[in-house]
Structure formats: structure tokens, C-alpha cells
Amino acid sequence: MKIDVLSLFPDMFSGVFGQSILKKAQEKSAVKFQVIDFREYSTNKHRNVDDYPYGGGAGMVLTPQPLFDAVEQLTSQSEAKPRIILLCPQGERFSQSKAEELAEEEHLIFLCGHYEGYDERVREYLVTDEISIGDYVLTGGELGAMVVIDAVTRLLPGVLGKEESHLQDSFSTGLLEHPQYTRPADFRGMKVPDVLLSGNHKNIEDWRRKESLKRTYNRRPDLLENKALSKEDEKWLQEIKDNKTT
Known part of the structure; x- marks a missing residue:
């Protein structure tokens, strides 16, 4: 260019x-x-x-x-x-x-x-x-x-x-990016979520998607107004709205 x-x-x-x-x-x-x-x-x-x-x-x-x-x-x-x-x-x-x-x-x-x-x-x-x-x-x-x-x-x-570095950036998917962590796993008693240490890639991807939806809902709900969501996304988002997620 x-x-x-x-x-x-x-x-x-x-x-x-x-x-x-x-x-x-x-x-x-x-x-x-x-x-x-x-x-x-x-x-x-x-x-x-x-x-x-x-x-x-x-x-x-x-x-x-x-x-x-x-x-x-x-x-x-x-x-x-x-x-x-x-x-x-x-x-x-x-x-x-x-x-x-x-x-x-x-x-x-x-x-x-x-x-x-x-x-x-x-x-x-x-x-x-x-x-x-x-x-x-x-x-x-x-x-x-x-x-x-x-x-x-x-x-x-x-x-x-x-x-793929930019693909998960905030706004690239239409949502805000999920939280990120690095070593140490325990810093002054503040711990990395267990799921990220599990090695289970499916659970990690699900966690990241949920956290991305949660962060978007809490900080930029306007981004969700015209966002096409999967049935699973809609289920997770409803749980977030009902305060059922931790």
C-alpha cells in the first residue's frame, strides 16, 4: 500500500x-x-x-x-x-x-x-x-x-x-475483546481463571466468547443492538443479563 x-x-x-x-x-x-x-x-x-x-x-x-x-x-x-x-x-x-x-x-x-x-x-x-x-x-x-x-x-x-493477531481485537468481531492474562498464574493472590490453565481449548474458547459478550454488554451495549448472534451467544447473553454468570 x-x-x-x-x-x-x-x-x-x-x-x-x-x-x-x-x-x-x-x-x-x-x-x-x-x-x-x-x-x-x-x-x-x-x-x-x-x-x-x-x-x-x-x-x-x-x-x-x-x-x-x-x-x-x-x-x-x-x-x-x-x-x-x-x-x-x-x-x-x-x-x-x-x-x-x-x-x-x-x-x-x-x-x-x-x-x-x-x-x-x-x-x-x-x-x-x-x-x-x-x-x-x-x-x-x-x-x-x-x-x-x-x-x-x-x-x-x-x-x-x-x-490472526488482529482477528480477536476489540471491534474486529463486533464485540469488545475478552480479558487477557499472562504469567505468573498467581500474582499477589490475584489468580488467573482456572479455565485458562486447563488446556481444554474448547472450554477456553467458550470462556473467551462469554467474557467478550459480558464485557460488551456491560461497557458498550450499543454494539449488541444490531449484532447477529448465534443461538449459543443469545443463551449466554441472557444468562449475563440475568446475572447468572460469575
Whole structure:
């Protein structure tokens, strides 16, 4: 996958892209990152990328010309048609399913804005997706882009140590992940559940599924509203609701 980021502050990405999974993903040639200062595409003699909004109002608005020119150049160099993603509070709420969808693409271009927003023509005629990482406002789109890029990159083939590593992550199954334990089995009197030490893989899988349902019901019941459950899941969930499980 190729990921291009258009930002007025490209140095913000150097530490993020040079560490942990994102660094390993590049070393494994699973992804190639490029961060571009779109101010370089400004045709204004002062290299301005923003201007006052028509009709008046507070703040400045990003002008369309630098972003259009930058995206058009990147697109002309791409063998695949890229998804062009605008980070903004008005966008679709980012989710694991959206990360999985984007992970199937060959080329992503992220637009990171600042100031009071973008000229509306960027939304209407340039981008393919608008994404928000939550109902709050950040200084710019950079942090949002980092979140989306991290979530997408870890899903690429060969990036994680085991291909199944991400399959049981919270939200990957539509539920929150079950509790995890490691050694020692007894830490200061706090013990690992016996079932995890039993060696019975069927019982362990059943326990994990039940715990995942329980955690989702207790913490994010909204995730269960439209979730297709098996008859066994429904039975376990009813037991959880009746407080019959320990």
C-alpha cells in the first residue's frame, strides 16, 4: 500500500512513522509513507494556503488550489485509483469496519486541514471519504490521520507477527475483546481463571466468547443492538443479563 499525507506540518509524522508497527510495516515493504507539505503547491507569491471566508466570519479557510494541485499530481503518478480522505469533525465516525475497508486499497491520500476548515469545493469535487475520529475538535487533521493510518496499516498482510493477531481485537468481531492474562498464574493472590490453565481449548474458547459478550454488554451495549448472534451467544447473553454468570 502507498499512503500519502498532505499536511502543513509534516514533521509531526516523523516520530510516529519511525516507531513500532508502522516502522516494521515499512521495513517489510507492506506500506510506503510519504508526507508532503502542500504549501509547496501554492501558486500565491507569498505561498499562502488560506484566505478570509466569503460572507465574513472568524478565522481563515484553506483555499482549494494547493490541495487540488497536490492531489492531481499524486493521482497522476498512481497506478491505482486512490481513496482521498478528508479528516474533519463532520465526517463519518471512524470504525474498525472502515479500517478493514481501507486496508483493501492500494493507495490512500490523507488531507490534513487547519484553521476554520476547507473551501467547500474540496469536499464536493476532490475527496472520496470524510472521516472523523470522534465528536470533538482538534487543532488540525494530523492526529486524526495518524490514528486512521495506524489502524489501517496493522491490518495489512505480513505486518503483525501472526496473521490472526488482529482477528480477536476489540471491534474486529463486533464485540469488545475478552480479558487477557499472562504469567505468573498467581500474582499477589490475584489468580488467573482456572479455565485458562486447563488446556481444554474448547472450554477456553467458550470462556473467551462469554467474557467478550459480558464485557460488551456491560461497557458498550450499543454494539449488541444490531449484532447477529448465534443461538449459543443469545443463551449466554441472557444468562449475563440475568446475572447468572460469575
